[in-house]
Amino acid sequence: MRRHCGEEGAGDLRGVKAFFAEHDDIDGFVSLDGEGDNHIIYKATGSFRYTITYKGPGGHSFAAFGTPSATHALGRAIAAIADLETPSEPKTTFSVGEVTGGTSVNAIAQEASMSIDLRSNDKDELEKLEQRFLAIVKKAAADENERWKDGRLSVDIHRFGHRAPASQDADAPIVQIAAAAVKAIGKEPDLGVPSSTDSNHPMSLNIPSVTMGLGGKFGGAHTLEEWHNPENGHLAIQKSFLAILGISGIPGVIEPLLVKK
Numbered sequence: 001m002r003r004h005c006g007e008e009g010a011g012d013l014r015g016v017k018a019f020f021a022e023h024d025d026i027d028g029f030v031s032l033d034g035e036g037d038n039h040i041i042y043k044a045t046g047s048f049r050y051t052i053t054y055k056g057p058g059g060h061s062f063a064a065f066g067t068p069s070a071t072h073a074l075g076r077a078i079a080a081i082a083d084l085e086t087p088s089e090p091k092t093t094f095s096v097g098e099v100t101g102g103t104s105v106n107a108i109a110q111e112a113s114m115s116i117d118l119r120s121n122d123k124d125e126l127e128k129l130e131q132r133f134l135a136i137v138k139k140a141a142a143d144e145n146e147r148w149k150d151g152r153l154s155v156d157i158h159r160f161g162h163r164a165p166a167s168q169d170a171d172a173p174i175v176q177i178a179a180a181a182v183k184a185i186g187k188e189p190d191l192g193v194p195s196s197t198d199s200n201h202p203m204s205l206n207i208p209s210v211t212m213g214l215g216g217k218f219g220g221a222h223t224l225e226e227w228h229n230p231e232n233g234h235l236a237i238q239k240s241f242l243a244i245l246g247i248s249g250i251p252g253v254i255e256p257l258l259v260k261k
Contacts (some may be wrong), residue, residue, distance in 0.1 A: 034248035037236035043194035049161025058110030068153035077140035090122035164204035181243035199244035
């Protein structure tokens, strides 16, 4: 489901972005994601995601030696990215995810690409990291051309993901409603650190938003060994239902706890 609505990978939150593009009457938003039945995310980590593709003329590894190589340029860029230093607070990170390129062991690569994830809990730090990253990928192409005195290698830069960082107070009504729902099932609320979820987008629009845990236990996130044990998962369902009822109210029974804009 998260892949279909675009929450994971290259989806760029397309589902929730489309929803809010078509609705301007939303007063609050609840996303269900992640582990546990007491976890509440109320701050959003921002991210930029890129595909970088180097392209050159290619050729035979021996006969055309001296031709700029797309994979060599990619290697230059990755090495420089790996040496970037970022602040631990606000937390700011980078990662080269997928890497592809080349056609044969005895061919100078015509094309090579990588996907990159840049993240930060702070808008300014994210933008600073982006500028440093872009300078690196452009310099890698220039350096590869300079190495062989050949200007035929180019770089294509494509940003396919933009999730805005956002924040709200821990005492915001929607956060406190979620916390009360957790307490109602006998648990202690865990106000989690900023994260990247469907709540990013509405939160960036100043719409009260929280992401609450799905229940059970998780492990090995984003690896081939990822697992989920749904033990006591019903508690998370009850907690989420209580939070939604508290936010929206029940006609003729209780008023909404989240005041409309």
